[in-house]
Amino acid sequence: xxxxxxxxxxxxxxxxxxxxxxxxxxxxxxxxxxxxxxxxxxxxxxxxxxxxxxxxxxxxxxxxxxxx
Amino acid sequence: xxxxxxxxxxxxxxxxxxxxxxxxxxxxxxxxxxxxxxxxxxxxxxxxxxxxxxxxxxxxxxxxxxxxxxxxxxxxxxxxxxxxxxxxxxxxxxxxxxxxxxxxxxxxxxxxxxxxxxxxxxxxxxxxxxxxxxxxxxxxxxxxxxxxxxxxxxxxxxxxxxxxxxxxxxxxxxxxxxxxxxxxxxxxxxxxxxxxxxxxxxxxxxxxxxxxxxxxxxxxxxxxxxxxxxxxxxxxxxxxxxxxxxxxxxxxxxxxxxxxxxxxxxxxx
Amino acid sequence: xxxxxxxxxxxxxxxxxxxxxxxxxxxxxxxxxxxxxxxxxxxxxxxxxxxxxxxxxxxxxxxxxxxxxxxxxxxxxxxxxxxxxxxxxxxxxxxxxxxxxxxxxxxxxxxxxxxxxxxxxxxxxxxxxxxxxxxxxxxxxxxxxxxxxxxxxxxxxxxxxxxxxxxxxxxxxxxxxxxxxxxxxxxxxxxxxxxxxxxxxxxxxxxxxxxxxxxxxxxxxxxxxxxxxxxxxxxxxxxxxxxxxxxxxxxxxxxxxxxxxxxxxxxxxxxxxxxxxxxxxxxxxxxxxxxxxxxxxxxxxxxxxxxxxxxxxxxxxxxxxxxxxxxxxxxxxxxxxxxxxxxxxxxxxxxxxxxxxxxxxxxxxxxxxxxxxxxxxxxxx
Numbered sequence: 089x090x091x092x093x094x095x096x097x098x099x100x101x102x103x104x105x106x107x108x109x110x111x112x113x114x115x116x117x118x119x120x121x122x123x124x125x126x127x128x129x130x131x132x133x134x135x136x137x138x139x140x141x142x143x144x145x146x147x148x149x150x151x152x153x154x155x156x
Numbered sequence: 157x158x159x160x161x162x163x164x165x166x167x168x169x170x171x172x173x174x175x176x177x178x179x180x181x182x183x184x185x186x187x188x189x190x191x192x193x194x195x196x197x198x199x200x201x202x203x204x205x206x207x208x209x210x211x212x213x214x215x216x217x218x219x220x221x222x223x224x225x226x227x228x229x230x231x232x233x234x235x236x237x238x239x240x241x242x243x244x245x246x247x248x249x250x251x252x253x254x255x256x257x258x259x260x261x262x263x264x265x266x267x268x269x270x271x272x273x274x275x276x277x278x279x280x281x282x283x284x285x286x287x288x289x290x291x292x293x294x295x296x297x298x299x300x301x302x303x304x305x306x307x308x309x310x311x312x313x314x315x316x317x318x319x320x321x322x323x324x325x326x327x328x329x330x331x332x333x334x335x336x337x338x339x340x341x342x343x344x345x346x347x348x349x350x351x352x353x354x355x356x357x358x359x360x361x362x363x364x365x366x367x368x369x370x371x372x373x374x375x376x377x378x379x380x381x382x383x384x385x386x387x388x389x390x391x392x393x394x395x396x397x398x399x400x401x402x403x404x405x406x407x408x409x410x411x412x413x414x415x416x417x418x419x420x421x422x423x424x425x
Numbered sequence: 426x427x428x429x430x431x432x433x434x435x436x437x438x439x440x441x442x443x444x445x446x447x448x449x450x451x452x453x454x455x456x457x458x459x460x461x462x463x464x465x466x467x468x469x470x471x472x473x474x475x476x477x478x479x480x481x482x483x484x485x486x487x488x489x490x491x492x493x494x495x496x497x498x499x500x501x502x503x504x505x506x507x508x509x510x511x512x513x514x515x516x517x518x519x520x521x522x523x524x525x526x527x528x529x530x531x532x533x534x535x536x537x538x539x540x541x542x543x544x545x546x547x548x549x550x551x552x553x554x555x556x557x558x559x560x561x562x563x564x565x566x567x568x569x570x571x572x573x574x575x576x577x578x579x580x581x582x583x584x585x586x587x588x589x590x591x592x593x594x595x596x597x598x599x600x601x602x603x604x605x606x607x608x609x610x611x612x613x614x615x616x617x618x619x620x621x622x623x624x625x626x627x628x629x630x631x632x633x634x635x636x637x638x639x640x641x642x643x644x645x646x647x648x649x650x651x652x653x654x655x656x657x658x659x660x661x662x663x664x665x666x667x668x669x670x671x672x673x674x675x676x677x678x679x680x681x682x683x684x685x686x687x688x689x690x691x692x693x694x695x696x697x698x699x700x701x702x703x704x705x706x707x708x709x710x711x712x713x714x715x716x717x718x719x720x721x722x723x724x725x726x727x728x729x730x731x732x733x734x735x736x737x738x739x740x741x742x743x744x745x746x747x748x749x750x751x752x753x754x755x756x757x758x759x760x761x762x763x764x765x766x767x768x769x770x771x772x773x774x775x776x777x778x779x780x781x782x783x784x785x786x787x788x789x790x791x792x793x794x795x796x797x798x799x800x801x802x803x804x805x806x
Contacts, residue, residue, distance in 0.1 A: 121210070154372060417481075
């Protein structure tokens with residue numbers, strides 16, 4: 089199964105929830121937000137959201153910085 | 157004081173969105189050589205608030221995790237919408253940051269101008285309108301425009317953040333005259349943002365009556381950021397104390413005519 | 426939120442003491458402030474020690490601030506008394522419902538005659554004055570009056586009973602530029618003693634009138650206390666609070682302050698605490714220093730000598746050649762006047778003195794209203 093993460097294609101061997109995916113990626117959950125089709129997925133829905141073929145997810149993280 | 161409910165401000169706390177702070181420096185987190193230097197600099201000036209951005213993660217490049225170490229310092233996060241060029245992007249960034257950090261604080265900065273990164277007043281106003289309605293604690297970064305500051309105040313923003321000079325320019329308080337007006341009439345705290353290049357300029361902002369300053373490049377780009385951060389802390393304290401102590405002003409001059417002089421002599425009896 | 430709520434935060438009973446306890450150092454601090462003055466600073470400026478030791482310094486500052494903000498122009502206005510009818514029972518006023526005299530409400534024809542007479546005197550800045558009578562001098566009457574007066578008035582002011590926000594917004598569409606509603610006294614106890622009957626006995630309604638004016642988007646709002654009615658220290662500090670509140674809440678609204686004063690008169694109402702010429706001079710200077718943008722008005726209730734002296738200290742609007750009786754410009758001596766004019770010099774005489782002092786008397790106070798109907802602006806909704 090193929091999904092897109094921040095525009096890049098990724099292969100998944102089995103269906104995963106969003107939370108399982110983030111864990112598998114070792115992505116820190118703190119300071120992170122996820123959107124699908126410009127809709128923000130609340131943290132509380134991360135377990136419920138099953139990643140599907142062709143899904144485009146965007147992962148955002150707090151980073152140091154500002155305008156310049 | 158005669159006001160019954162005038163808060164005793166002996167401790168001189170800064171209150172932002174109902175939260176109390178003893179430090180009046182807000183740290184911008186960009187351009188530090190490492191996460192560690194950033195953390196040390198925050199510690200060295202006693203900062204209690206820091207701004208940060210939200211970005212799409214580039215999974216192949218490792219970036220320092222910024223949230224946990226600052227959380228350990230008990231820093232309050234003020235996520236910003238930097239990079240946003242219009243209302244839509246700024247509102248999206250604010251919602252993302254709320255989700256990422258669990259805070260309703262947001263520093264609204266919208267700068268379509270790529271050269272000076274000057275804030276767009278029209279987009280900023282509209283974004284603040286939406287975000288205030290959504291219950292965000294909104295801190296708009298604006299040009300030093302007193303009317304815009306009042307219009308934003310009416311929307312219910314928690315503070316205004318007028319610039320002293322273009323961001324990163326280290327030119328000091330070029331907007332001084334307008335900052336004075338904003339400070340004199342603002343009902344919300346005024347945070348002087350952008351342009352402060354040296355501790356003396358931070359002191360000046362406080363002497364004018366600013367409630368807080370936001371500093372980034374001046375510390376991050378110093379040869380010794382940690383030492384510079386301490387210098388800023390001292391300057392901020394000095395400026396704030398000078399403001400509270402009341403500066404003696406320049407002398408006035410105007411002459412009364414002689415009949416008026418006689419009238420005043422009588423009036424003083 | 427209104428100024429009524431703002432007032433609850435303060436203890437008026439402590440105001441006299443706040444003024445009396447100011448030291449010369451406090452006065453100096455107030456005079457050297459670079460930014461906004463605090464209430465304590467204003468208290469220092471109206472204290473006795475300020476009058477005795479610093480009045481000249483205050484006068485200089487006041488002159489300088491006035492010059493910087495207003496130049497050498499002084500606006501000339503003239504009151505037009507529409508009626509002496511009043512249902513209020515105010516212990517100090519000649520028009521009080523207690524007094525028996527011939528009551529009149531000018532007809533539209535009579536108003537037109539008055540306007541013609543005022544125009545002959547050169548005035549375009551007109552102030553409509555009336556007692557309070559909902560029945561004969563209410564909105565239906567004003568709806569008819571304004572269209573008659575407006576062609577004669579480049580700037581139109583009113584000093585009548587307090588009205589509703591929607592009424593003010595409507596009158597604005599008929600050309601109304603400015604409204605004055607003086608609080609008389611800000612002290613609730615004294616206010617109740619002085620206002621024994623009529624709508625005016627409702628202090629809160631009056632106190633919130635400037636809020637309604639601000640919400641209706643009226644260009645200029647006039648504030649003031651009737652000096653001598655109560656302890657001027659209390660009323661002046663409350664007035665300063667009112668100014669500060671209006672400035673921060675209705676920042677699109679211009680403000681003016683007037684200084685009506687009760688003088689001790691035989692058989693008349695005796696002031697609670699008289700305000701001397703020297704004191705009033707000080708109060709004018711103090712208000713100018715407290716708020717450099719304020720319009721300060723002085724009427725012909727004051728003497729020629731006093732008016733000439735205080736003019737350069739901060740006065741921005743004057744009347745001259747006034748009549749305080751309804752119909753008094755076209756047909757003098759028909760009806761009772763509200764108060765006796767003290768400076769009875771002609772317009773030309775007053776203007777001549779002003780010119781000698783280096784001031785220009787401005788008669789064509791142009792209105793800043795671009796559209797007849799501007800949607801009322803309100804603060805954060």
